[in-house]
Amino acid sequence: MLAKQWLSNARGVMDTIEKTQTENIKKAAEVMAGSIAAGRWVHTFGCGHATIPVEEMYPRIGGFVGFHPIIELPLTFFTRIVGEMGIHQFLFLERAEGFGREIMKGYNFDPKDTMWIFSHSGINNVNIDIALESKKYGMKVVVCGAAEAARGKKSRHSCGKTIFDLADIVIDSCVPLEDASVPLKNHFDKIGPVSTIAFVSIVWMIITTVGEILAEKGTKLYIHPSHNVPGDTTALERLDEALVEYKRNIAGV
Secondary structure: HHHHHHHHHHHHHHHHHHHOHHHHHHHHHHHHHHEEEEEOOOEEEOOOOOOHHHHHHOOOOOEEOOOOOOEOOOOOOOOOOOOOOOOOHHHHHHHHHHHOOOOOOOOOOOOOEEEEOOOOOOOHHHHHHHHHHHHHOOOOOEEEHHHHHOOOOOOOOOOOOOOOOOOOOOEOOOOOOOOEEEEOOOOOOOOOOOOHHHHHHHHHHHHHHHHHHHOOOOOOOOEEEOOOOOOOOOOHHHHHHHHHHHHHHHHOO
């Protein structure tokens, strides 16, 4: 049954992340906790399906203020498949050197900030632009992607470097470069990608560790509560408190 094969592949990826990436996850969490404790931001960025981990972490039940999603709609390709903002346009923009620099002009950054980028292959220009600009601002750059599987892949950027080369900390998603993991009878291409579940697993391993570090230091976290639990009469108040804190902090960005 191919469903079980995909599930086994996904579990294998998560097990490998646990076995091989825990130390780098701790290092990334320490850097991010430092940014949040300083009243600054962990900016998060990705393209295509690599925006899913960005949207997963904040705003979301169980997430907390400190993570700033940078999502460009033309780079998600979830709004359209063909026609306006279709996949062809997305592929062009993802590879358009200089576009990332223009995206960065829309925000204010600080050396105390962290930039967290998700990129499966690490070779496309917009992500590399973001990483290069982030380093110019003095930010630490954390990258999640298939670093080992992509080793030796040629960058599409004129700098000649992949995003993994530019990162201060790399968390390997431990996913095969082709991403899809299940062979299908009578077909050349596989189905069942595993990069998204790898990214989301890394997201919550890092964020829970960030939360642990900050809570042990006595830092108050503004956590988004569930407002669907019967009997919890203050959930919306706590949500409003978190959004007020986000609004106060985001004014500088």
